[in-house]
Amino acid sequence: MGKVMLEVKDLRTKYITRFHEDVYSVDGVSLKIEEGKSLGVAGESGCGKSTLALSLMGYYFAPLHYMSGDIIVDGKTISGMDPDDVRKHILGNEIAYIPQAAMNAMNPTMKIIRFIEDVMAAHQIDMSKKDIYDMAKERFAILGLPEEVLDRHAVELSGGMKQRTVIAISTILSPKVLIADEPSSALDVTSQKMVIKMMREMMEKGFIRSMIFITHELPLLYNVTDDIMVMYAGRIVERGTAKEMVFDPMHPYSHGLMGSIIVPESGTREQKLTAIPGTPPNLKNPPKGCRFAPRCKYATPECSYVDPLMKDFDAGRQYACLKSIEELREVYAREQ
Amino acid sequence: MKGYKKYYFNKILWYLLTLVCAVILNFVLPRLMPGDPVASIASQSLAGVTDATQVQKVYAEYAAKFGTDRPMWEQFFIWLGNALHGDLGQSFSQYPREVSDILAKAIPWTLALQLPAIIVGWLLGNILGAIAAYMKGVFDKAVLPLFMFIGSFPAFGMATIMLYIFSLKLKIAPTAGAYGFDLIPTMSWTFVKSVISHYQLPFWSIVLITIGGQGIGMRSMAIYELNADYVKYSRFLGIKDNKIVGYVFRNAMLPQITGLALSLGTMIGGNMVAEMMFSYPGLGMTMLTAVTGQDYPLLSACTLIITIMVLIANLALEIIYGIIDPRVKAQQQD
Numbered sequence: 077m078g079k080v081m082l083e084v085k086d087l088r089t090k091y092i093t094r095f096h097e098d099v100y101s102v103d104g105v106s107l108k109i110e111e112g113k114s115l116g117v118a119g120e121s122g123c124g125k126s127t128l129a130l131s132l133m134g135y136y137f138a139p140l141h142y143m144s145g146d147i148i149v150d151g152k153t154i155s156g157m158d159p160d161d162v163r164k165h166i167l168g169n170e171i172a173y174i175p176q177a178a179m180n181a182m183n184p185t186m187k188i189i190r191f192i193e194d195v196m197a198a199h200q201i202d203m204s205k206k207d208i209y210d211m212a213k214e215r216f217a218i219l220g221l222p223e224e225v226l227d228r229h230a231v232e233l234s235g236g237m238k239q240r241t242v243i244a245i246s247t248i249l250s251p252k253v254l255i256a257d258e259p260s261s262a263l264d265v266t267s268q269k270m271v272i273k274m275m276r277e278m279m280e281k282g283f284i285r286s287m288i289f290i291t292h293e294l295p296l297l298y299n300v301t302d303d304i305m306v307m308y309a310g311r312i313v314e315r316g317t318a319k320e321m322v323f324d325p326m327h328p329y330s331h332g333l334m335g336s337i338i339v340p341e342s343g344t345r346e347q348k349l350t351a352i353p354g355t356p357p358n359l360k361n362p363p364k365g366c367r368f369a370p371r372c373k374y375a376t377p378e379c380s381y382v383d384p385l386m387k388d389f390d391a392g393r394q395y396a397c398l399k400s401i402e403e404l405r406e407v408y409a410r411e412q
Numbered sequence: 413m414k415g416y417k418k419y420y421f422n423k424i425l426w427y428l429l430t431l432v433c434a435v436i437l438n439f440v441l442p443r444l445m446p447g448d449p450v451a452s453i454a455s456q457s458l459a460g461v462t463d464a465t466q467v468q469k470v471y472a473e474y475a476a477k478f479g480t481d482r483p484m485w486e487q488f489f490i491w492l493g494n495a496l497h498g499d500l501g502q503s504f505s506q507y508p509r510e511v512s513d514i515l516a517k518a519i520p521w522t523l524a525l526q527l528p529a530i531i532v533g534w535l536l537g538n539i540l541g542a543i544a545a546y547m548k549g550v551f552d553k554a555v556l557p558l559f560m561f562i563g564s565f566p567a568f569g570m571a572t573i574m575l576y577i578f579s580l581k582l583k584i585a586p587t588a589g590a591y592g593f594d595l596i597p598t599m600s601w602t603f604v605k606s607v608i609s610h611y612q613l614p615f616w617s618i619v620l621i622t623i624g625g626q627g628i629g630m631r632s633m634a635i636y637e638l639n640a641d642y643v644k645y646s647r648f649l650g651i652k653d654n655k656i657v658g659y660v661f662r663n664a665m666l667p668q669i670t671g672l673a674l675s676l677g678t679m680i681g682g683n684m685v686a687e688m689m690f691s692y693p694g695l696g697m698t699m700l701t702a703v704t705g706q707d708y709p710l711l712s713a714c715t716l717i718i719t720i721m722v723l724i725a726n727l728a729l730e731i732i733y734g735i736i737d738p739r740v741k742a743q744q745q746d
């Protein structure tokens with residue numbers, strides 16, 4: 077077993093809205109990633125994936141608030157640390173983030189190199205401008221980005237180039253954990269492929285040592301990450317290897333999600349999204365019992381008041397459903 | 413670089429076209445006013461003369477001198493030819509003073525009053541707007557709305573209130589002019605002191621009116637920028653909040669330069685009322701006397717200056733933006 081790069085224990089965070097309502101978007105998430113491994117997080121829009129990404133950084137600002145749980149990066153507990161220490165010593169060099177909306181992620185009126193200089197200064201890295209430029213140039217070259225980008229403003233770059241630049245900047249301090257929130261979702265297919273290739277290269281070259289890759293498009297994860305976790309309504313409902321999760325999903329939500337996406341002929345995005353009838357619940361008042369019960373084909377009366385816990389099955393696989401694996405296998409087989 | 417040059421070339425062509433139209437209108441419109449100013453000048457030199465043929469003769473002389481006996485289009489080209497040589501003709505209402513001489517006396521007062529007032533108002537407005545966006549609270553709920561309320565006063569209302577309070581009631585400021593009417597402009601201490609005390613009311617009336625509008629613009633720009641994606645991303649890169657606030661206000665400030673350039677361009681026309689209410693001897697006052705005296709040459713010259721200032725301000729704005737704001741530059745290159 078490899079060294080654990082990121083371990084999260086029962087993490088809970090919430091949004092406090094302008095109207096002083098609490099939204100429990102990450103509600104008891106635990107996970108573990110070993111060195112050199114990548115973990116995909118999948119789920120429909122609104123399931124709390126982006127909030128999970130933000131919550132894992134250990135650096136909170138309104139409207140998001142930390143409630144409880146531990147975040148341990150390479151043996152160091154960062155939850156509960158002084159925010160300014162997190163900013164200086166953790167963000168960027170231990171754990172780094174790629175935002176969902178990379179299109180507008182960089183200050184539009186600033187040259188990329190100036191932005192990199194600010195990142196360096198923020199971590200009290202004492203380097204001359206020339207050294208920073210040379211370092212950035214080298215890193216960009218390895219990642220296949222042209223040097224001119226450094227002297228451009230963000231607005232002058234194309235969408236795919238902007239995304240790859242954001243990735244290069246996020247990882248410039250070689251963090252131990254990279255959290256990428258839908259890094260390729262807004263891109264065309266060619267740019268998507270380049271981004272995914274880039275992520276893989278960064279892992280091989282040791283620029284990052286583990287990765288969480290968030291997406292709502294499951295087929296993407298099959299080729300990219302080692303493991304996949306499915307998230308629903310602020311919780312993890314199933315986890316396994318990419319292969320197991322794609323070909324043998326167990327939880328009724330994963331099953332519906334995979335089933336709905338893998339049928340390639342019936343192609344359009346709309347059809348994929350409506351494949352599971354209904355939408356994820358509003359997390360202001362999450363449903364009691366199993367959160368998926370209102371949409372679950374296999375729900376029994378028990379499901380709407382008993383909260384299913386994560387259970388192990390097979391080797392290292394986990395799921396959170398009241399039904400046993402045998403029962404689920406049986407109903408799925410009957411449906412075929 | 414190519415798209416760039418083409419962009420400016422097109423722009424400048426449009427500006428020239430606008431200038432031509434504006435020059436024609438500036439010439440024609442005043443001359444469409446009813447009444448005959450030449451007759452009134454002629455009548456001044458004819459005081460006491462009753463002989464009708466003598467009157468006719470003098471009138472014809474004046475009409476020929478000012479060219480008003482010719483068709484309008486001919487007058488226009490003569491005027492244009494002269495104007496291109498810097499000769500704007502003689503004033504009707506202050507005959508025989510040269511129009512250029514009148515303008516040369518008036519423009520410095522206008523510049524000295526309005527340039528600092530607009531810049532101070534713009535700066536204070538932007539600072540207030542930024543504070544209101546960032547700190548919220550009393551600045552956002554009370555101070556800025558108060559200035560917006562003040563800013564929505566018409567200029568003459570503001571001038572009347574200020575005159576009433578500071579000149580009539582408190583008696584701490586003079587009511588009219590740019591310096592005591594009994595003084596002659598010299599570099600003496602009494603004169604300078606008089607200029608400074610006459611300066612206060614018109615200056616602050618313009619500043620007060622400018623603050624609210626600029627402040628509310630800055631506030632909404634700053635709020636927009638504070639919520640931009642790059643703020644969140646920069647935070648997660650570990651960049652310090654005060655540095656990020658720097659990015660935000662720089663970005664919010666750039667579009668505000670439009671507001672500044674437009675106020676500077678329209679300063680003469682826009683704040684004419686302030687000059688009139690305080691009888692400040694600038695271009696605004698000059699225009700007022702030109703209108704009431706049906707002084708075509710003077711009026712055309714004033715409007716010409718305003719037109720040129722507005723056009724220059726806009727063009728300068730466009731060029732400056734291309735240089736300082738990469739967002740605009742990217743658009744211009746498309």
Ligand SMILES: Nc1ncnc2c1ncn2[C@@H]1O[C@H](COP(=O)(O)OP(=O)(O)O)[C@@H](O)[C@H]1O
Nearest residue numbers: 091099101120121122123124125126127139359
């Ligand atoms: N700033 C916010 N304030 C309040 N609620 C939010 C905010 N952002 C997201 N949410 C809510 O949190 C839930 C999860 O959202 P999000 O993490 O963006 O999901 P995903 O990334 O999976 O689409 C949603 O119900 C959403 O309405």
Ligand code: SF4
Nearest residue numbers: 366369372379397398
């Ligand atoms: S616990 Fe019940 S409702 Fe929830 S997924 Fe399992 S069967 Fe469906």
Ligand SMILES: [Mg+2]
Nearest residue numbers: 125126127176
């Ligand atoms: Mg999201």
